[in-house]
Amino acid sequence: MGKIIKYVMLDILRNRIVLTYMVFLALLGFSLFNINDNPSKGLLSLLNVVLIIVPLVSIIFSSIYMYNSAEFIELLVSQPLRRINLWMSFFIGLGLSLSLAFFIGCGIPVLLFAANATGIMLITMGILLSVIFTAIALLATVLTRDKAKGIGVSILLWLYFTLIFDGIILFLLFQFMDYPLEKAMIGFSVLNPVDLSRVLILLKMDVSAMMGVTSAVFHEVFGSSIGMIVALCILLLWVFFPLWLSVRKFNRKDL
Amino acid sequence: MIIATNVTKKFGRLTVLNDISTTCNKGQSISLIGPNGCGKTTFIKCLLGMVVPDSGFITFNQQNISRDWKYREQIGYMPQIGRYPENMSIAQILEMMKDIRKKKSADLDEELIENFELNKIMEKRMRTLSGGTRQKVSAALAFLFNPQVLILDEPTAGLDPLSSEILKEKIRKVKQEGKLILITSHVLSDLDDIISEIIYMQDGQLVFHKTWDSLKKDTGEEKLSRAIANVMKSKM
Numbered sequence: 001m002g003k004i005i006k007y008v009m010l011d012i013l014r015n016r017i018v019l020t021y022m023v024f025l026a027l028l029g030f031s032l033f034n035i036n037d038n039p040s041k042g043l044l045s046l047l048n049v050v051l052i053i054v055p056l057v058s059i060i061f062s063s064i065y066m067y068n069s070a071e072f073i074e075l076l077v078s079q080p081l082r083r084i085n086l087w088m089s090f091f092i093g094l095g096l097s098l099s100l101a102f103f104i105g106c107g108i109p110v111l112l113f114a115a116n117a118t119g120i121m122l123i124t125m126g127i128l129l130s131v132i133f134t135a136i137a138l139l140a141t142v143l144t145r146d147k148a149k150g151i152g153v154s155i156l157l158w159l160y161f162t163l164i165f166d167g168i169i170l171f172l173l174f175q176f177m178d179y180p181l182e183k184a185m186i187g188f189s190v191l192n193p194v195d196l197s198r199v200l201i202l203l204k205m206d207v208s209a210m211m212g213v214t215s216a217v218f219h220e221v222f223g224s225s226i227g228m229i230v231a232l233c234i235l236l237l238w239v240f241f242p243l244w245l246s247v248r249k250f251n252r253k254d255l
Numbered sequence: 256m257i258i259a260t261n262v263t264k265k266f267g268r269l270t271v272l273n274d275i276s277t278t279c280n281k282g283q284s285i286s287l288i289g290p291n292g293c294g295k296t297t298f299i300k301c302l303l304g305m306v307v308p309d310s311g312f313i314t315f316n317q318q319n320i321s322r323d324w325k326y327r328e329q330i331g332y333m334p335q336i337g338r339y340p341e342n343m344s345i346a347q348i349l350e351m352m353k354d355i356r357k358k359k360s361a362d363l364d365e366e367l368i369e370n371f372e373l374n375k376i377m378e379k380r381m382r383t384l385s386g387g388t389r390q391k392v393s394a395a396l397a398f399l400f401n402p403q404v405l406i407l408d409e410p411t412a413g414l415d416p417l418s419s420e421i422l423k424e425k426i427r428k429v430k431q432e433g434k435l436i437l438i439t440s441h442v443l444s445d446l447d448d449i450i451s452e453i454i455y456m457q458d459g460q461l462v463f464h465k466t467w468d469s470l471k472k473d474t475g476e477e478k479l480s481r482a483i484a485n486v487m488k489s490k491m
Contacts, residue, residue: 003354003355004355007351011340011342014342015342069340070338071338071339071340071341072339072340074305074338075338075339075340076355077303077304077305078303078304078305078327078330078332078334079327079352079355079356080324080325080326080327080328080355080356081324081327081355082324083324252307253307254266254300254305254306254307255300255305255306
């Protein structure tokens with residue numbers, strides 16, 4: 001398994017997209033911290049960009065990479081290798097290089113300018129989101145044989161998690177304004193890893209005080225250390241569930 | 256060595272393999288023959304575990320292959336269309352395969368690499384190679400690890416006469432060593448002196464599995480191509 005991871009990582013390094021992504025994140029981080037005189041303001045701006053860009057790059061890059069490696073996978077499947085090991089190697093190779101790129105690109109400016117609990121939370125969430133969206137991309141690629149369709153599905157999934165889901169939530173909120181929805185909001189946030197990580201980071205920031213009753217409820221649930229651990233477990237579930245589905249599917253796939 | 260029992264595979268509504276049962280033993284060299292799209296390649300891919308049958312099972316040395324993967328160490332496979340990572344060089348591919356199958360270099364069979372003169376173009380990337388050169392790489396890889404079973408899907412398609420002769424010579428040599436060889440080809444004249452058994456497939460069904468000698472007797476033909484033409488005509 002280690003060998004395949006090595007070849008996957010070498011291959012990813014060779015095509016330079018991940019390196020560009022890393023440099024881009026670093027530039028973004030440094031400029032945002034320099035524009036805002038207050039580091040916590042910089043962190044807030046960085047948060048909003050990270051929550052959009054990290055899922056986008058992770059899901060699109062992973063799915064394109066998987067489609068481009070179709071030949072590689074075909075070649076390896078006919079070799080004495082366990083299919084699950086092969087699939088996990090691709091997952092680990094992709095997840096590791098994307099997380100590493102995020103950690104170096106975004107982690108360095110954050111640790112330099114805002115090395116506090118919020119900053120560390122932002123880095124953790126970024127890494128988790130990279131892995132989650134790699135897993136989702138793997139699921140999307142194993143389900144669709146056609147490359148164009150598969151990448152389309154990936155883009156739609158990203159749109160859903162970053163925009164459409166929030167739209168639906170807003171719609172529901174306005175429709176049922178007269179009812180107390182604060183508790184239900186917690187249930188909704190669990191359904192979207194991007195939202196959940198946004199909540200977790202915002203709770204570490206001072207701005208969370210300005211979000212009203214919902215925030216108070218969130219604070220009550222996720223503010224405690226047990227709530228935090230539960231939230232992290234839910235995010236890990238977001239990694240393992242799509243990954244498990246994709247492994248199951250790949251084990252029975254005809255190549 | 257390889258026993259297939261009632262193997263059935265459907266792609267959507269199309270039945271590609273319909274209840275195939277057959278036995279392949281050590282020392283045999285079996286030719287899979289049949290019209291285009293009769294399921295030869297799918298059957299081969301089932302043997303390799305690349306395609307999972309809907310029902311039925313295949314055993315390799317008495318081991319069911321559906322949960323196993325180690326058995327593939329004993330198989331050398333040459334695909335019909337070799338597809339390789341485009342931006343790797345031949346040397347890198349060979350290196351990687353050696354790394355994955357971790358055989359000692361003493362056990363490697365590099366005869367085909369030398370005879371095909373792949374040494375001269377080792378640094379070329381796969382995407383720059385012609386179809387024939389890819390076939391040579393596929394063949395070299397199939398024989399490289401000295402496997403007990405060789406599965407060759409259209410081995411001579413796309414090879415120039417000289418290379419195709421080198422490959423056939425190699426197949427003959429391996430046959431002498433008592434290995435199991437499974438071969439599909441439409442160029443039947445290639446197979447005359449290599450094969451010992453024939454599996455004839457049509458529309459996903461296994462029509463017969465006979466030794467070459469008994470087929471000769473049944474049809475009264477000395478050449479494989481004529482014998483098969485004879486069979487195909489009588490089936491129509």
